[in-house]
Amino acid sequence: MDSFIELYRAGNLMEANAIKGALEQDGILVRLLGEALGGAAGELPIDSQEIRLLVQRCHLDRAGAVLRRYQQNLAPWYCSDCGEQNDGHFEVCWRCGGESGN
Ligand SMILES: [Zn+2]
Incomplete structure (x- = not known):
């Protein structure tokens, strides 16, 4: 019931923290793993800045929805009318x- 699984890999700490903040606003507990954090040493290549976002399995569906919403908020879209x-x-x-129209 307490198992964390990977939701997403962020390219940098700023992105990871932004997504973590969005998830926490929704009441979802988040763990970050990555070389840049100083934790989980030895798990990742030394030059990697990749940050792994982990959420509890029971929150995965909801976390996925938050993640998609976050990504849609960043992506420009084109008006279907004009x-x-x-x-x-x-x-x-x-x-x-x-x-x-999305
Ligand atoms: Zn328009």
Whole structure:
């Protein structure tokens, strides 16, 4: 019931902490593993900055949803009405007010 499994591998500590924060806002317990943290020594190559995010198995589905939401918030999207590119944090097109259609 307490087993942690890998949810995601972040390319750097900043990304890992941002995702960790989003998960914790949702009440999901997160563990970070990686060379840059000074923990889990010897598990990863010495030059690796990759950070592994672990969540409890029972939270995996919910954590996956939070992760997808986080990634969608970063990715720009294109308005299906006018074709304008919008930053990920806009919910409607800044130009014509159309919705992303996602
Ligand atoms: Zn538009």
